[in-house]
Amino acid sequence: MMNIKNLTYFFREAYTSLSRNRLLSIATVTTMAICILILGAAVLMTINADKFMNRLESDLEIVAFLDSSLSKSQVTDIKGDIEKLSGVKSVIFVSREQALVNLQTKFADKNYDLVKTIGKNPLPDSYEVKAQNPQDVVNLAQQINKMPGIYKVNYGQGVVERLFQVTKWVRIISIGFIVLLTMGAVFLIATTIRLAIFARRKEIYLMKLIGATDWFIRWPFFIEGIMLGSMGSLISILLLSWGYGSLVSSLQTALFFIPLVYQQSLLINIYLSLFATGAILGVLGTYISLNRFLDV
Amino acid sequence: MLVQFYNVSKVYPNGVKALNDISLKVDRGEFIFLMGSSGAGKSTLVKMLFREEVPTRGQIFVASRSIVRMKRSEVPQLRRNMGIVFQDFKLLENKTIAENIAFAMKVVGSKSKDIRPRVTEVIQMVGLKGKENSFPGQLSGGEQQRVGIARAIVNRPLLLIADEPSGNLDMDTARDIMDLLYDINRKGTTVVMATHAWELVKNARKRVVTLEAGRILSDIYSPESL
Ligand SMILES: Nc1ncnc2c1ncn2[C@@H]1O[C@H](COP(=O)(O)OP(=O)(O)O)[C@@H](O)[C@H]1O
Ligand SMILES: [Mg+2]
Numbered sequence: 418m419m420n421i422k423n424l425t426y427f428f429r430e431a432y433t434s435l436s437r438n439r440l441l442s443i444a445t446v447t448t449m450a451i452c453i454l455i456l457g458a459a460v461l462m463t464i465n466a467d468k469f470m471n472r473l474e475s476d477l478e479i480v481a482f483l484d485s486s487l488s489k490s491q492v493t494d495i496k497g498d499i500e501k502l503s504g505v506k507s508v509i510f511v512s513r514e515q516a517l518v519n520l521q522t523k524f525a526d527k528n529y530d531l532v533k534t535i536g537k538n539p540l541p542d543s544y545e546v547k548a549q550n551p552q553d554v555v556n557l558a559q560q561i562n563k564m565p566g567i568y569k570v571n572y573g574q575g576v577v578e579r580l581f582q583v584t585k586w587v588r589i590i591s592i593g594f595i596v597l598l599t600m601g602a603v604f605l606i607a608t609t610i611r612l613a614i615f616a617r618r619k620e621i622y623l624m625k626l627i628g629a630t631d632w633f634i635r636w637p638f639f640i641e642g643i644m645l646g647s648m649g650s651l652i653s654i655l656l657l658s659w660g661y662g663s664l665v666s667s668l669q670t671a672l673f674f675i676p677l678v679y680q681q682s683l684l685i686n687i688y689l690s691l692f693a694t695g696a697i698l699g700v701l702g703t704y705i706s707l708n709r710f711l712d713v
Numbered sequence: 714m715l716v717q718f719y720n721v722s723k724v725y726p727n728g729v730k731a732l733n734d735i736s737l738k739v740d741r742g743e744f745i746f747l748m749g750s751s752g753a754g755k756s757t758l759v760k761m762l763f764r765e766e767v768p769t770r771g772q773i774f775v776a777s778r779s780i781v782r783m784k785r786s787e788v789p790q791l792r793r794n795m796g797i798v799f800q801d802f803k804l805l806e807n808k809t810i811a812e813n814i815a816f817a818m819k820v821v822g823s824k825s826k827d828i829r830p831r832v833t834e835v836i837q838m839v840g841l842k843g844k845e846n847s848f849p850g851q852l853s854g855g856e857q858q859r860v861g862i863a864r865a866i867v868n869r870p871l872l873l874i875a876d877e878p879s880g881n882l883d884m885d886t887a888r889d890i891m892d893l894l895y896d897i898n899r900k901g902t903t904v905v906m907a908t909h910a911w912e913l914v915k916n917a918r919k920r921v922v923t924l925e926a927g928r929i930l931s932d933i934y935s936p937e938s939l
Contacts (some may be wrong), residue, residue, distance in 0.1 A: 426819065437807070623803055626763060628792035629820035708769075713765055 430637035434617070435644065441613040442645060447461070448609045449649025449695055450656075452602035457657045457691045459598055463591040463679050464687070472676055474551035479558045479578075480511075480571040483542045487566050492542065495566050499546055502560055504553040509545045516540040541568060552581065581588040599694075606702035610642060614706050625713040634711060638703045646699020647692065654688045714774075715741045715872060715903050716762065721771035723757050733759040733927040735771070736805075741871070744898040746935075747907040749924035755907035758924070759876050762905065763792050776871065793821050796865030796902075798875035800859045804849040810860050811836065811845040813921045835863040839893060844927050845859060856884035862893055867900065871895060875906040879913065887913060 435442050481499070483492060494509075499508050511519070517538050521530075532538060546561065549552050554572055562570040614621070624634050665679045678684070716739035723732040731754045739745055747755045760766040761773055764780050773780040775791065783791065804813050811832050818828045836845055839859040849857055858878060865873055875894065879887030891913055898904045914921055916936055925928040934936065 423822065619803065620805060623805070624817075624820045626765070626792060626797050627817050627820050628789045628795075630786075630789045633820060633822070 421637070427636040427640055428454050431644065432642035434613075434637065434641055438613055438616060441609075442614065445606070445613060445645045446649045446652070447550075448605055449583040449602075449646055449698065450652040452598075452605060452653075452698070453650040453691055453695050454653035454656060456595065456598050456602060456694065457553075457653060457687070459591070459595050460687060460691070461657070461661055461678070463595065464683075465676075466587055466591060468676055468678050470587065473580060476585065477551050477554050477573065477577060479548070479549070479554060479561060481544045481546060481567050482569045482571070483544070484566050484568045485541050489567055495564065496544060498564055499544060499561060502557060504549050504557060505547040506547040507545075511545055513538055513540045513542050517545060533686050540633045542656045599698075601696055603701055603705070606698050607705040608648075610699075610702045611706035613641075614710055615665075618710050621710045622713055625711065635704075635707060638707055639700050642699035642703035643696045644699070646680075646695040646697070649699075650692045650695025651667075653695075654691055657687060657691070658684070668688065714738050715776060716905075717772075717774040718758075718849045719772040719877075721758075721761070721768045723754075723761070723766060724769045728788060731863060731927055732768070735927075735929060737922065737929065737932075741903055742898075742901060744895065744904045744919045745906070746917070746919055746921045747905065747924060748909070748911070748921050749907075749916055749930075750909055753909075753924040754925075754927040755909075755924055756876055757927075759874055759896065759907050761891060762872070762874055763795050763797060764788050768844075771868050793868060793873045796868065796870035796873045798858070798861050798873065798922045799880045800877040800880040802849070802881075804857055804860055805882075806849055809846050809848055810841060810852070813849065813860055813905050814864045817867050821868060823868075838862045838866075853886075854882050855889060858882065858886075858890055859893065862890070862897070866897060871903060873902050873904045875904065877908055878906065878927075879908070879910065884912065891917070 466570060481495075482493065487495075496508055497512065517532065517540055518542070546557065548557050554577055558570050558572040558574075561567060621634060661684070665677050668677055669679075716737070718735050718737040721732055721735040722730070724730050725763070735758065747758060749755050752761060752875065757766060760781065761768060762775060764783065767781060771781075776794065778787075778791065780791070808816060814832045814835060815828050818831065823831075833845075839862055841856060841859050841863065844852065849860065852860070858881075861883065862875075865875075873894070878894070879890050882890065885912070894904055894906065914935055919935060920932070921935045922932045
């Protein structure tokens with residue numbers, strides 16, 4: 418419904434309106450910037466929480482202890498059997514000697530000799546099994562436990578289930594939060610834009626009675642909405658990237674164990690999406706607010 | 714027939730019965746007064762012509778097209794055949810006189826090269842030559858209504874609708890505005906004018922439809938006695 422002939426008219430109208438209602442334009446841009454800033458912060462927090470949870474989950478592994486009576490070939494067969502289970506990522510053999518060394522280093526104090534204290538190595542051979550998908554850990558552990566030659570399976574029983582419960586809810590809640598924020602932003606922005614449109618209701622009414630089509634009336638407002646939305650989101654993106662950038666650089670030295678997301682490509686994608694969101698919110702807010710005035 | 718009303722009634726959502734069983738025909742080229750005191754239903758009737766309101770019952774045809782069955786997307790085309798003059802002028806304060814008139818051509822998508830000469834022409838027609846670049850606030854009430862009329866005729870409508878066009882003007886200025894409307898009618902435009910001012914109507918030698926409480930009381934040619 419938009420043709421080139423009217424294009425310059427639409428842009429001129431949008432520009433005139435923006436500069437005429439300067440105060441309302443500033444209010445709209447500010448509202449937009451705050452909304453996108455909060456939204457962006459929520460997205461960054463969610464992504465970081467997700468990365469952190471992924472890290473926790475991928476640390477999960479199954480330790481399958483072997484019966485001490487097994488022969489060498491039986492031990493190898495079990496490895497093959499475990500690898501055949503679907504969803505298994507890696508199977509690593511840890512000999513009882515290696516397990517003892519590992520345990521010994523955990524106690525760190527080199528002068529304390531476990532074997533001397535206990536008299537003999539009490540640890541069995543084991544396999545450390547990682548799942549392709551951490552969600553499969555419990556299921557895999559149960560299958561491995563049923564295999565012959567397995568003495569015991571350890572996967573952090575109880576803790577794992579709770580971890581998944583927690584991460585599931587964190588993900589649901591953060592997505593719900595972002596959806597709510599977006600809806601709130603649409604409402605807030607629609608309200609601000611309604612003020613700007615309200616100031617021009619007489620003109621809209623006049624256009625309708627003269628015989629302007631709805632689209633002819635809408636376009637300048639849409640362009641205005643896109644401009645306000647983009648300006649608002651641009652401001653918030655600048656603030657956000659600056660704030661997050663300093664956060665990453667200060668935390669990486671002080672709290673190196675918190676794995677912040679810092680890949681440029683991912684961040685740029687997030688910022689671009691926020692920019693698009695701003696523009697879309699501008700149009701959406703305009704659309705919602707405008708329709709009521711077009712109903713003449 | 715340009716306008717046909719068949720048994721039109723209008724009940725507003727709040728329950729007010731504004732029009733009651735109105736049947737009325739307006740021929741091309743006619744000048745017709747809708748007379749009636751405040752609240753008689755004049756504005757309601759007039760708004761149905763350009764489909765700001767739709768009847769609760771009955772049928773309305775404008776240029777043989779049913780207003781009632783008309784789709785929303787067809788309404789702009791209907792309105793482009795009409796010019797509307799308002800009691801409060803409805804001029805855009807931040808546009809000049811010429812811009813206010815050009816506005817009506819722009820919003821229906823006229824080409825810029827057609828707009829300028831036509832605007833000059835209608836400004837001349839309503840007697841406002843020299844005021845092109847003034848703003849509405851700098852003009853008298855009568856002059857502002859001339860701008861309103863110029864804007865209403867700039868797209869060469871079939872039907873000119875005026876709802877109390879002189880309601881905000883003194884009697885002398887009102888008569889000047891009437892002369893302008895008669896002039897436009899003489900050049901072929903059908904005019905429907907709502908008014909409660911009997912002084913303007915009584916010696917006009919035009920058709921007068923009188924409304925009272927939403928009904929047609931009489932349909933005569935003044936200056937016959939009522
Ligand atoms: N939008 C509306 N909603 C409800 N009632 C209305 C509306 N417009 C007019 N009315 C009522 O309808 C009746 C006729 O009004 P109107 O057509 O404006 O009369 P007039 O123009 O002759 O003064 C009045 O009682 C008025 O209060
Ligand atoms: Mg009225």
